Amino acid sequence: MFETVSISMEKATQLLEQQEGHFLDFKDKRIAPAKITRAASAFCNADGGDLYIGVTENPHGFSWDGFSDPEDANQLIAALEAVSPFGTDIDGEFLFCSELAGYVLHVNARKSRFIRKSSDGKVYKRLSAQNSPVVSDEALIALRRQKGIESFESETMAIDAEVVTNSEAIIEYLLSAVPVSEPDTYLRKQHLLVSGKPVVAATLLFADEPQACLPKRCGIKIYRYSSEEQARDRLVEDPVTIEGSLYRQVYAAVDRTVKMVESAAYLDDEGLRKVSYPHETLHEIITNAVLHRDYSVTDDIHIRIFENRIEIQSPGRLPGHITVSNILDERLSRNPYLVRHLNRFPDPPNKDVGEGLNTAFDSMKKLNLRSPVIEETANSVMVSIRHESLASPAQQVFDFLSVNGSIKNEQARKLTGIGSESKMKKIFENLIAAGEIEHMPGTAGRGYAYRLVIKER
Known part of the structure; x- marks a missing residue:
């Protein structure tokens, strides 16, 4: 039923050297079917993970001890099928290494949009390296909300x-x-x-x-910092609080963010410079945060404006089967009432239902800026909109010098978003080695600069 994949001794050793954790679990081939269903339930109810059956633990770590024949795993496979039909939330394959004994069953469990139970009818959730039972009513309600089953x-x-x-x-x-x-x-x-x-x-x-x-659950806080780091002493002004009904919040938050970005000017060697972001990107990501945040979490949405980026932090983890990797392709609304009715307002903020983030990403590409970065933390989702070009740092330096006479390390770091002086110097060295740039004569110390090599035609 499952494909058998042959791997090298090097790959097998790399696998066995890994440590069990939130996304990885090793199990002995003699494990009881009931216990293996707990692991599958836990992974599917959390963030997914990899389960390897046929690996034993010893005082020195883990060792390969696979099934003599793949059919020997049939009882365990049947138990796993009862948790979630193969192909829905879980897939499997047998790993074979000619230098080691037997076949290891590798089960890839994905984050499920449903609550998956073990064979004893109990619900488990993966927490660090443990398969923890979800027992209390409050914990079950929280899990159902995370799955989007309840809102x-x-x-x-x-x-x-x-x-x-x-x-x-x-x-x-x-x-x-x-x-x-x-x-x-x-x-x-x-x-x-x-x-x-x-x-x-x-x-x-x-x-x-x-x-x-709903105090402390449905406002938006906006901060502007005078640096690239979050620090209280770097706040340019007191944080701004946006309140009111959601429709008004969205437009007020976008408008205030745009104005704060436009008013921000940062000093570098070229004087004061301003950074701008596509209005559509800000609008869609803020709208997405308002529509899809978890309103049961006691926290506001936070918008932080830095020199080189904007961060939009939305309370609550991604719902159901949605992950950072599939968020642009999959659809699942945590708050369908909000999505539906906000779309009925005049000039609705969510005009193209389900396409908001795609629009945000496309708008950045049109300006040759890098796509926003989406991260999931323990209790929130963070979207970072960085003011960085799609071009490589080397290409950005070359393009800059094609228009300007020279460039210094500090200028190049501002241009590319690279924070390390030594990393930027290495890029300059590579461009020199490639015969594209050279040291600008007459510059030294803090004024040390580079220029394009004038090539003979």
Whole structure:
């Protein structure tokens, strides 16, 4: 059923030298099927990982001790199939090394959009190198939210209905989106008003001051720093707080960020310089953060403006099966009520539903800037928009010198985004060795500069 892959002794040794951790687990071939399902459940319910069956642990580390025949693993394979059908969240292959004994079953488990249970009906989650049971009701609810099976946005709130039925936000919305409906009637039909109480999504969309109902969960903080590092003493001004209904927040946050970037000027050898970013990139990434953050997490969205980049940090991990590597191709909305209704506003911020990040990336490429970098931390998602050219550092230096007479190390580091003086010097040395540039005569010390080599035709 599974492909057999032959690997070299070198590759096998490299595998056995690895340490078990959040994404890697070694298991003895004699392990009970029930125990192997715990490992599969744990990986699928967390961030995925690699499971190797046929590896034993000894005082000196791990050693290869595979199955004599692949069919000897049938019982374990059947148990794994019961956790998640092969091809859905997990795939398998047998590894064979001619210099070692037997076949090792390699199982690749991916982050699942569903909650996967072990054979005893229990739920496990991978935490560091442990397969930890998810036992409490609170932990199970949190896992269901992480998977996108449930959403905090649909929970009812203990606030008066008039907060959302008699607000400026709902009146403006209905006048443009649904001009024939009364607020309470519309909200009930849309399941945004349940048993006379607003759900979280209704509060975020239609309360004039949702921050009063959900303190520290639905605001946006904007910071500007006078350097490339985050430090309190480098703050140019007090952080700006953006509040109000989500529709107003998005446009206010984008507008304020653009203005703060435009007002920022950084001093280098050429004098004051300004850095700009595509408006579409800022708009789409901020909109994405507002739409898809986890509103059950007590934290605001943070936008940090540095000399060479902008960071947008959104509370909560990526939902369901979404990962950093597939986020541009896969679709899963943590907050479908928010996505749907925000799209009904006049001039909706999420015009092309599901395409926002792709638009952000395309806008950077059009200006020959590097694509944003998406990272997932323990409790948030960070998108970094760096002001760096798509061209290699060497090409950037060459292009600069094609227009300008000379360039110094510090100038080149500002141009390329390289922070290390020695790394930049190495690039200059490579360009000199290639016969493209040379030392600028008459320059030395801090003024040491380079110029293009004038080539004879």
